[in-house]
Amino acid sequence: xxxxxxxARPARFAAIAPYxxxxxxxxxxxxxxxxxxxxxxxxxxxxxxxxFDLTAGWEALKAAFGALSLDNxxxxxxxxxxxxxxxxxxxxxxxxxxxxxxxxxxxxxxxxRLPRRWQAVAMVLVIVPFWTSFLIRIYAWINILQHDGLLNxxxxxxxxxxxxxxxxxxxxxxxIGIVYSYLPFMILPLYATLAKMEPVLEEAASDLGAPPWxxxxxxxxxxxxxxxxxxxxxxxxxxxxxxxIPDLLAGSNALMIGQxxxxxxxxxxxxxxxxxxxxxxxxxxxxxxxxxxxLQKRQLEQGR
Amino acid sequence: xxxxxxxTDVAADAAGADTHPAAGQPLLRIEGVAKTFGxxxxxxxxxxxxxxxxxxxxxxxxxxxxxxxxxxxxxxEAPDEGRILLGGEDIAQALPHQRPINMxxxxxxxxxxxxxxxxxxxxxxRAGMARADIATRVSEMVALVKLEGLEKRKPDQLSxxxxxxxxxxxxxxxxxxxxxxDEPLAALDKKLREDTxxxxxxxxRRLGMTFIIVTHDQEEAMTMASRIGVMxxxxxxxxxxxxxxxxxxxxxxxxxxxxxxNLFEGESRLRDGHRLVIGTRxxxxxxxxxxxxxxxxxxxxxxxxxxxxKLSRRxxxxxxxxxTALNRLDxxxxxxxxxxxxxxxxxxxxxxxxxxxxxxxxxRLDVDAYSLNQHVVAWFTPxxxxxxPS
Numbered sequence: 001x002x003x004x005x006x007x008a009r010p011a012r013f014a015a016i017a018p019y020x021x022x023x024x025x026x027x028x029x030x031x032x033x034x035x036x037x038x039x040x041x042x043x044x045x046x047x048x049x050x051x052f053d054l055t056a057g058w059e060a061l062k063a064a065f066g067a068l069s070l071d072n073x074x075x076x077x078x079x080x081x082x083x084x085x086x087x088x089x090x091x092x093x094x095x096x097x098x099x100x101x102x103x104x105x106x107x108x109x110x111x112x113r114l115p116r117r118w119q120a121v122a123m124v125l126v127i128v129p130f131w132t133s134f135l136i137r138i139y140a141w142i143n144i145l146q147h148d149g150l151l152n153x154x155x156x157x158x159x160x161x162x163x164x165x166x167x168x169x170x171x172x173x174x175x176i177g178i179v180y181s182y183l184p185f186m187i188l189p190l191y192a193t194l195a196k197m198e199p200v201l202e203e204a205a206s207d208l209g210a211p212p213w214x215x216x217x218x219x220x221x222x223x224x225x226x227x228x229x230x231x232x233x234x235x236x237x238x239x240x241x242x243x244x245i246p247d248l249l250a251g252s253n254a255l256m257i258g259q260x261x262x263x264x265x266x267x268x269x270x271x272x273x274x275x276x277x278x279x280x281x282x283x284x285x286x287x288x289x290x291x292x293x294x295l296q297k298r299q300l301e302q303g304r
Numbered sequence: 305x306x307x308x309x310x311x312t313d314v315a316a317d318a319a320g321a322d323t324h325p326a327a328g329q330p331l332l333r334i335e336g337v338a339k340t341f342g343x344x345x346x347x348x349x350x351x352x353x354x355x356x357x358x359x360x361x362x363x364x365x366x367x368x369x370x371x372x373x374x375x376x377x378x379x380x381e382a383p384d385e386g387r388i389l390l391g392g393e394d395i396a397q398a399l400p401h402q403r404p405i406n407m408x409x410x411x412x413x414x415x416x417x418x419x420x421x422x423x424x425x426x427x428x429x430r431a432g433m434a435r436a437d438i439a440t441r442v443s444e445m446v447a448l449v450k451l452e453g454l455e456k457r458k459p460d461q462l463s464x465x466x467x468x469x470x471x472x473x474x475x476x477x478x479x480x481x482x483x484x485x486d487e488p489l490a491a492l493d494k495k496l497r498e499d500t501x502x503x504x505x506x507x508x509r510r511l512g513m514t515f516i517i518v519t520h521d522q523e524e525a526m527t528m529a530s531r532i533g534v535m536x537x538x539x540x541x542x543x544x545x546x547x548x549x550x551x552x553x554x555x556x557x558x559x560x561x562x563x564x565x566n567l568f569e570g571e572s573r574l575r576d577g578h579r580l581v582i583g584t585r586x587x588x589x590x591x592x593x594x595x596x597x598x599x600x601x602x603x604x605x606x607x608x609x610x611x612x613x614k615l616s617r618r619x620x621x622x623x624x625x626x627x628t629a630l631n632r633l634d635x636x637x638x639x640x641x642x643x644x645x646x647x648x649x650x651x652x653x654x655x656x657x658x659x660x661x662x663x664x665x666x667x668r669l670d671v672d673a674y675s676l677n678q679h680v681v682a683w684f685t686p687x688x689x690x691x692x693p694s
Contacts, residue, residue, distance in 0.1 A: 203380055204413035206400040208427035209478065218426075222417050 104186035193227030337386035348538035361529030586657025
């Protein structure tokens with residue numbers, strides 16, 4: 001009995017801890033952002049109104065609530081800038097995620113089939129770039145991609161091009177940066193599922209008459225889908241909101257939603273519109289998440 | 305994907321699956337096959353012929369190379385030396401998917417994302433069979449292994465015995481010329497294993513297929529196989545029928561590996577017609593039948609199976625005494641192990657050695673049973689002894 005009492009409390013705390021985390025670090029900030037998105041911009045500190053003042057009494061609070069409106073969301077829908085930014089963000093994220101999957105899958109597969117002790121080495125090699133600051137690594141890419149950078153020098157030396165190629169401030173540079181930065185997030189979940197898979201299943205498929213490409217397509221790939229799902233989400237969601245990489249490597253003619261947010265917040269000081277843009281982004285990102293969750297639930301119901 | 309090799313004729317009827325060429329020629333011929341992993345010679349010059357319709361068992365302790373040999377037959381490993389001829393054609397370097405051979409894997413290796421039906425149909429679809437034919441064949445297979453009603457289940461919704469049946473149906477569905485079974489019953493509990501042994505034999509007879517089973521369980525090999533190949537350290541040390549393997553093992557190691565045995569080392573003293581007199585250290589002088597292959601003088605081990613040793617209170621009555629020079633050894637019961645059908649007694653011989661005797665419990669009441677420390681005579685005929693090079 002006494003043993004049970006000792007363990008009951010921490011256990012109960014462990015059960016509510018994730019919810020507590022959600023409320024403190026997600027729901028409360030979300031409520032702030034939601035409220036700001038319904039406010040109007042003002043030249044003041046903070047730069048929006050109305051401001052809820054709990055000391056001002058019930059009537060003032062009611063008036064403040066009455067002053068909230070959906071105007072900012074209407075603005076987002078009516079101004080092309082925002083629509084374009086959303087579309088571009090989604091396009092970039094889809095393209096980059098597809099590239100990541102195509103590049104990351106063979107690497108993860110190769111890692112999973114290495115002898116065990118080499119797998120640990122390969123894992124460290126994948127993670128090692130994280131030990132350097134992300135910003136420094138992106139600046140290094142600027143160095144590599146610039147007019148007289150390493151890439152152009154190499155290409156010229158090999159006589160593959162006769163003129164230096166313009167890399168910087170192009171979408172190519174941005175994709176290089178994104179794929180480079182997010183590759184570990186694609187490789188690690190893929191590697192985890194592929195390493196768990198029994199190689200004997202591939203042997204069984206080949207024994208039953210499947211040539212190598214069918215073995216991959218009918219057995220290996222379907223069984224790695226949980227890893228594919230995790231890797232895709234882990235890359236897709238942050239790429240949609242990516243700000244630093246497009247800002248440093250891509251041109252400035254087409255902005256992603258992350259850059260637009262930045263502009264609204266810091267250049268235009270329009271917190272309400274920025275907040276509204278952030279809320280819409282969140283809703284857009286919830287769609288793939290919910291899809292993934294439904295897929296997982298269906299797999300569980302089928303007995304995986 | 306072109307296959308230069310004969311494929312499983314999935315349309316052929318199993319009953320008439322006499323696909324092996326000219327009679328007399330073995331279905332499978334293994335010629336001097338060897339495989340080395342690094343410094344380890346896993347399979348060391350194995351040669352073996354297997355006829356169509358045989359139920360052959362590869363028996364050996366773990367690490368003896370039997371699984372490597374099986375994997376070379378399936379195509380998962382390529383032999384470093386030698387040839388593997390199937391119906392006269394060398395398949396040693398052919399890829400697994402090009403061979404008309406299927407395998408039932410040790411832990412079944414069922415595809416977890418596919419239903420029972422799709423698991424069984426997997427090989428048929430790869431062979432390009434028509435949809436309607438696939439459906440017919442799958443339901444045939446499901447009926448064969450008695451899995452009706454479970455077609456839509458996924459492997460992890462099945463019991464161990466049911467999974468074993470799916471694996472078998474999947475491997476049989478393509479009607480391979482040769483079915484390889486890698487420890488097919490190892491994951492089942494004893495009772496189920498015994499039932500399944502019978503079913504496998506029945507199935508093999510009915511389909512007229514050639515089975516090669518790999519097992520470390522000598523009882524399993526003896527029960528099911530018509531011929532057994534014993535492997536030790538990468539080499540095939542004896543190929544024989546179960547009875548021959550048990551009653552006439554070629555070496556001391558085989559005698560000890562297959563079943564229980566009493567071994568007494570000694571030297572040949574003299575020859576008396578068809579009898580050999582051998583002086584042993586632990587069991588005195590023993591008279592044994594001369595082995596089929598004549599042996600010279602030197603050191604030998606005399607081997608007697610425990611069930612060949614009879615026990616009695618006073619020694620055999622002399623009515624059996626004509627012509628047979630019986631071996632009689634006095635001793636006391638040192639240990640009794642009751643096993644239900646039989647009782648194994650360990651007798652401490654007056655000459656110093658220990659002798660195991662297995663006695664059938666033919667009566668329900670234990671009037672015939674011996675008790676601990678009771679004085680007994682252990683006796684056996686010269687013909688029940690096997691002389692093995694020491």
